[in-house]
Amino acid sequence: MNQIAFLGAIESGLVFGLVAFGVFLSFRILQFPDLTVDGSFPLGAAVSATLIVNGNDPWLATLVAAIAGAGAGLITAWLNVRLKILHLLASILTMIALYSINLRIMGRPNVALLGEETLLTPFESGSLPYYITTPLVFSVIVLIILVLLVKFLYSEIGLAMRATGANPRMARAHGINTGRMILLGMAISNALVAIAGALFAQSQGSADVTMGVGVIVIGLASVIGGEAVMSTRTMLLAIIACLVGAILYRLAIATALNLDMLGLKSQDLNLVTAVLVTAAIVFPGMKRSLSGVFTRGDS
Template identity: 55%
Template sequence: MGYSAFMTSLELGFIYGFVALGVFISFRVLDFPDLTADGSFPAGAAVAASLIVNGHNPFLATAAAVLVGALCGIVTAALNRKFKILHLLAGILTMIAMFSINLRIMGQPNTPLLGGDTMLTPLRGLGLELSQLKVLFAGAVVLLFGGLLSWFLLSNAGLAMRATGANPRMARANGIDVDYNIYLGLALSNGLIALGGALFAQLAGFADVQMGAGTILIGLAAVILGEALFRVRALVIVVFACIVGSLAYRLAIGVALNSQSLGLQSSDLRLVTAVLVAIAFIVSTARRNSSWVPWRRTVRKAGQEGARS
């Protein structure tokens, strides 16, 4: 793999790190299999690109993208909690609806930024190559949000959310508003995913209505690879392992598609993705034990002790 392909893989790895963090919240923290990601990722890109093209500040455009992503998560949560629709179906319904909404937002299937200002524009005077600048910027932002997510999950509000995912019945018995935490968790999850989409549009220079296909698989692969690579139980390490897993996934994709001996082409991307996800699941299953998620073991143990007393 050449230098250009390596830098592109790092850039995409950091961008999809936001997807990994979002999937971690929904699948691991809340134990809520949410498929909204395939709609919220392109929604973030569509909103950011449309606002930037129309002359709006790129930072405000990115904030608006995060808000739209959070609204996607709230819609999915409402379909599940208020209208009792199965969580998988609720996510699929939101994802399907967002395809048409994204078309409405952009007014066309593809929106190029055409050299407009982005969040990267103020940093172009640092004297770095554009590829290096993109990697450093994406890496710094995703690490910042990884730290903020770790801080939140270690707070009282984060503990309530983790308890909701670990044992909803016990959480409700202890006065925790389960519905509120699911709404909040899915809003945070899809807000992060939409942020990844907004950054992707600004760094790649375009937004496309089809760019969300397979996003949930990429996020799952990153989370599972992170679990396989790191066996440390500390919550902070678990969160940052998702970002490392995203980097490992994109580098593996880059090596596979740029390896002359394998003879793969860019059209084989989905095949390589499916194989890597399958391998990640197999490795994770082989190495998994019931105590790898520390907060779940703690919550269940506390519940058992409370039942004995």
């Protein structure tokens, strides 16, 4: 793998690290299986790309994309909390609706950003090439969001949200409005995913209505993979593990597709993804089994 491919994998890993943060918040913190991310990711891309093409500031476009993603998460949570629709079904309904909404926003299946000013444009005039500046810019953005997310989860509201996911009945007994916590958590989760979609569209130069297919799998693979390779004793370590998992996942994909001996091509991406996700799920159990065997052998 050459330097450009390596840094490109890092760049994608940083973007999907934000997706992993959102998935971690919904799946791990709230215990809410959320498939909305397959729709909120292209939603963020569609909103930001459309606003940028119409002459708006790219930072403002990214902020509006985050608000749109939060709205999508609120709809899913509202269907579950207020209308009592099963959380998985509620997220599927929102995801399906977002496909049509994204088409409405863009007015066509895709929007090109070639030649448009994005949030990366001011950094392209420096001495460093784009394939170095882009990961650096994304690193700063992701680290800022990581710090803010950790601070939030250690705040009073964040602790109430964590209690809601861990034991809703006990949380209600302590006066926590669990419905509001779910609404807030799902809004933040999908806002993070929408920001990832906006950044991805600006770095790739286009937004496409189908770019959200399989995003939930990537997010889950990042969360599970990060937990498999890192300790998650504290909330900070757990969130860092999500980012590490996303970067390792993208590096593994890039390595597999660039190994000539495997003979894999770009159309094999979904196959490689399925294999990596399966490995990420199975690896923790295998590690525990092996440690148990060695422990019994020593005794």
